Every structure is written in C-alpha cells, then in structure tokens.
Amino acid sequence: MRIARSMIYTQSTGGMNSAMNEILRLSEQAGSQKRINRPSDDPSGSALIMDLQSHINSLTQYDKNITTAKGWLDTANEQLGTISSTIIKIQELANQGSTGTVTDKQRALIATELRELQVQLIGLTNGDYAGNSLFAGAAVNKPAYKLGLGATVENANQALVHSVTGDAKKTIAVKFPKPTATQNIGAASIPVQFSEDGGKTWKNATIPTGAGDTVSLKLGGVEAKLKVGEQIKQDTTMVIRPAAIYTGSIDGEAKAQYFGANTALSPVPQGVFSSPVAVRIENDPSVLIGTAIEYSYSTDNGATWVRGNATKDKFLNIPGGQLDLGGSGSLLKGEQFVVNPVDSAIRIEISEGNKIQVNSTGANFFGGLYTDKVTGATGPVDGLSDDKNLFEVVGNLIASLEMDDQDGVKKCLGDLKKANEHITTETGVLGGRQNRIRFAADAHSKSKMSTTARISSIQDVDVSKLSTQSDRAQFIYKTVLSTSAKVMNMSLLDYLR
Numbered sequence: 052m053r054i055a056r057s058m059i060y061t062q063s064t065g066g067m068n069s070a071m072n073e074i075l076r077l078s079e080q081a082g083s084q085k086r087i088n089r090p091s092d093d094p095s096g097s098a099l100i101m102d103l104q105s106h107i108n109s110l111t112q113y114d115k116n117i118t119t120a121k122g123w124l125d126t127a128n129e130q131l132g133t134i135s136s137t138i139i140k141i142q143e144l145a146n147q148g149s150t151g152t153v154t155d156k157q158r159a160l161i162a163t164e165l166r167e168l169q170v171q172l173i174g175l176t177n178g179d180y181a182g183n184s185l186f187a188g189a190a191v192n193k194p195a196y197k198l199g200l201g202a203t204v205e206n207a208n209q210a211l212v213h214s215v216t217g218d219a220k221k222t223i224a225v226k227f228p229k230p231t232a233t234q235n236i237g238a239a240s241i242p243v244q245f246s247e248d249g250g251k252t253w254k255n256a257t258i259p260t261g262a263g264d265t266v267s268l269k270l271g272g273v274e275a276k277l278k279v280g281e282q283i284k285q286d287t288t289m290v291i292r293p294a295a296i297y298t299g300s301i302d303g304e305a306k307a308q309y310f311g312a313n314t315a316l317s318p319v320p321q322g323v324f325s326s327p328v329a330v331r332i333e334n335d336p337s338v339l340i341g342t343a344i345e346y347s348y349s350t351d352n353g354a355t356w357v358r359g360n361a362t363k364d365k366f367l368n369i370p371g372g373q374l375d376l377g378g379s380g381s382l383l384k385g386e387q388f389v390v391n392p393v394d395s396a397i398r399i400e401i402s403e404g405n406k407i408q409v410n411s412t413g414a415n416f417f418g419g420l421y422t423d424k425v426t427g428a429t430g431p432v433d434g435l436s437d438d439k440n441l442f443e444v445v446g447n448l449i450a451s452l453e454m455d456d457q458d459g460v461k462k463c464l465g466d467l468k469k470a471n472e473h474i475t476t477e478t479g480v481l482g483g484r485q486n487r488i489r490f491a492a493d494a495h496s497k498s499k500m501s502t503t504a505r506i507s508s509i510q511d512v513d514v515s516k517l518s519t520q521s522d523r524a525q526f527i528y529k530t531v532l533s534t535s536a537k538v539m540n541m542s543l544l545d546y547l548r
Contacts, residue, residue: 083332187299188395201294311386322372
C-alpha cells in the first residue's frame with residue numbers, strides 16, 4: 052500500500068486536533084467545575100439534570116406561595132391576638148357593670164367606653180393583608196364589618212324586626228302598653244312607647260297598618276321595619292342598640308345562572324347550598340311566571356332529576372332553599388337554571404396537590420348581623436348560637452348598661468366568656484394551618500438539598516480525576532506533536548540516502 056504525504060499530513064493533523072480537543076474539553080471542565088456543560092457531553096445525564104432542576108424550580112414557586120400564605124395567616128393571627136386583648140378589656144368593664152355598687156351613671160360611662168371598644172373591634176376585624184380583607188371570606192375587596200343598628204326582642208319572635216336603619220347615640224327601648232293579649236303587626240295601628248334616655252322618659256309612636264311584607268316604625272332618628280303578621284303581646288319589649296353588620300361572603304351563599312330566551316330574568320337563590328343544583332322547566336311548550344310552573348331539579352349534574360312541587364309564584368323550592376326567578380314573562384320547556392355555591396375560601400397551593408386556606412369568614416369567628424341580599428332582612432348570622440355571637444353579645448351588653456339592667460349585664464358577662472372561648476377555638480384552626488405551612492417549608496428545604504446534591508453528583512467534576520486526565524492529555528498532545536514533526540520531515544530521499 053502506497054502512503055502519500057497527504058495521508059501522513061491528514062493523519063498527523065487529525066491526531067493533533069483530537070489531542071487538542073481533549074485538552075480543551077478538560078480545560079472547560081476545570082473552569083466550570085462541571086462534567087456536563089452541554090447536552091452532548093452526556094445526553095442521559097443532561098435529561099436527568101433538567102428533570103431535577105425542574106423539581107427545584109417548582110419548589111421555589113411553592114416557597115413563594117408559602118411566603119404569601121404565611122403573610123396572610125401571620126397577619127390574621129396578630130389581629131386575633133389584639134382582638135383577644137380587647138375582649139378581655141370588655142370583660143373587665145362588664146364585670147364592673149355587673150356589681151350592685153355601681154350607679155346608673157357609672158354604668159352609662161362604662162357603656163360609653165364599650166361603644167369605643169366596639170368600634171375598635173370592628174376596625175380589627177376589618178384588618179387586611181396586602182389590601183385583601185382577612186375576615187370577609189371571598190369578598191376580599193371590602194371590609195368585613197360596618198357599624199349599624201340591631202334589635203333585641205323579648206317575649207316575641209326575633210323575626211318581628213325585619214331591619215333597622217338610622218342613627219342612635221344611645222339605646223332605644225320600646226314597649227307595647229296596649230292591654231291586649233296579642234296583636235298582629237299590620238292588621239291595625241298599634242300605639243307604642245319608646246325611650247332614648249335609658250327609660251327615664253318615654254315618647255309615643257305608632258305602628259301603622261299595612262298589607263305588604265313590612266311596616267315602618269319611626270323612633271326618632273331610627274326606622275325599624277316590622278314584619279307584617281308577626282304577633283306581639285303587652286309584655287313584649289324591644290331595644291334598638293349598636294350592632295356590627297357583616298358585609299363579607301358567607302359559607303353556602305350561591306349564585307344562579309339562567310339558560311334560556313327570557314333576557315329579563317335575574318334569578319337569585321335564597322338559602323344555604325352545599326352543592327350545585329340544576330333546575331329544569333317541564334311545562335310543555337311554555338309557562339308564564341306567576342302561573343303553575345312545573346319543574347324538576349338535579350343535584351348530581353343532571354344524571355337524575357327529581358320532580359318539584361308545582362308553584363304559582365316566582366319562587367321554586369329546591370334543596371337548600373328557594374330559587375327566585377327574578378322577573379316576569381314566560382319560560383320554555385327544557386330551559387334551565389343552575390345554582391352554584393360560592394366558595395368563601397381562598398386557597399393557595401403550597402405543594403403538589405396540597406392547598407391551604409389563607410382567609411377566614413368573619414361571621415364564623417365573630418358573628419354579628421347579616422343582611423339577606425334578596426329580602427333585605429337583617430338577623431344574626433347562621434351557624435353561631437346567641438351566646439357565641441361576639442358582636443351581638445357586645446351590643447346587648449351596651450344596651451343592658453345604658454338601660455341600667457344589672458341582670459342583663461351579668462348574662463352578657465357569661466356570654467362573653469363563651470364567645471371568647473369560641474374565638475380561641477377558631478384561632479386554633481389558624482394555628483393548625485400555620486403548622487402545615489412550616490412543615491411544608493421544612494420539607495421543601497430538605498428536598499431542595501437532596502435534589503441539589505443529586506444534581507451535583509451527576510454534573511460536578513471529580514477534581515483529582517480531572518487533574519490526572521489533564522496531565523495525560525497534555526502528554527499525549529506533546530507526543531503527537533513530537534512524532535508528527537519527525538514523520539513530516541521524512542522523505543523518499545532520506546530512504547535512498
């Protein structure tokens with residue numbers, strides 16, 4: 052086989068380039084301290100590193116979520132601590148007002164201080180984190196509570212009072228002196244008496260007749276709407292006193308959608324709904340609202356339907372409450388309404404598949420009054436007994452002090468203890484969420500460390516091994532240069548000579 056000089060040259064330069072590339076590769080590893088600097092260095096190792104780095108990136112995002120969640124819960128916990136201190140101060144004042152040695156003037160002074168503490172409580176429950184209300188449920192863009200008026204009724208149904216509006220500097224007491232066993236609101240005008248100075252002096256007023264849902268009773272600068280048909284007795288009494296009105300969202304609230312041709316309808320659900328409810332019109336071919344509406348409902352996304360009772364008004368009875376069709380006109384067979392519960396919880400994902408609620412529904416903590424969005428009726432929030440409804444207990448305490456009612460103050464003192472215990476229990480739920488966040492953050496830290504170590508074991512270079520390989524590569528390169536120099540200088544003349 053004839054060996055041409057071009058072959059010798061090509062072979063020599065190829066060897067030199069190969070040796071130089073190896074030196075450059077090892078130099079790059081020495082500079083970066085990484086064995087894998089590009090996917091081609093180790094395709095399978097590079098793929099594994101990308102997966103591991105993606106895991107670290109996801110943990111980094113979860114850590115950001117944890118920081119946000121921690122901010123929510125820590126702020127709420129701080130607010131609850133201050134609220135607890137305020138309740139203790141209220142208990143001290145209530146204890147003073149319950150003693151028999153305190154005069155009516157002293158009780159009035161205590162009530163004045165309690166009114167200020169009530170405002171302070173409302174301000175604390177309206178606390179926010181980064182502009183988001185802490186205790187308003189899903190309604191994070193507005194305060195949870197506002198100061199208003201409420202009514203406490205004795206010897207009659209509490210539903211007697213539909214709502215109270217206006218302004219009163221002190222508690223207003225109302226009595227019904229007409230000597231009749233029972234009287235129906237709205238059936239005839241009823242004379243009443245009210246006092247704005249703790250029962251020292253009384254003024255006359257009248258409950259008018261009325262055939263609607265409510266009638267209005269004017270009490271100075273206050274208007275109390277009374278529900279038509281409710282009964283009162285001669286010994287029925289009522290006090291109008293300060294109250295906290297909850298304006299946030301509550302668990303079980305719902306929104307309704309209409310899927311049909313009547314664009315004038317604005318359906319509104321009434322009640323507490325734990326799951327979606329679909330409603331279907333069954334009249335063939337159509338029906339006018341206000342006549343006999345035939346319908347069925349489903350609580351399993353339309354898999355099965357239950358026939359509802361036909362109705363001649365705009366309210367359809369469904370599981371959880373009623374659906375107000377919200378208008379007039381006609382409905383076609385097959386048209387549907389869907390009632391969807393509103394989730395008051397705001398949840399943040401702190402690890403894969405693990406979400407944590409960061410906000411709270413103030414009504415579950417502190418109670419207060421709630422105004423029905425459909426009827427406008429105001430009453431105590433659902434789910435809390437009277438003795439655990441903090442804001443109602445405080446409102447009744449103020450009324451008892453301003454009316455110089457020692458027994459009433461004693462009762463409120465006992466209720467304050469129960470209300471505070473309830474808030475302590477709810478605070479424990481927040482504490483449990485904070486613990487979950489700490490555990491998640493600790494788990495992320497450990498996972499990051501182990502994953503980083505795994506990446507290092509795959510990617511990082513062995514320094515001692517690299518040093519040996521570099522010395523070997525340089526020796527090979529020098530040998531290739533020396534050999535190539537000798538071979539390249541040889542010619543046929545050297546052989547002939």
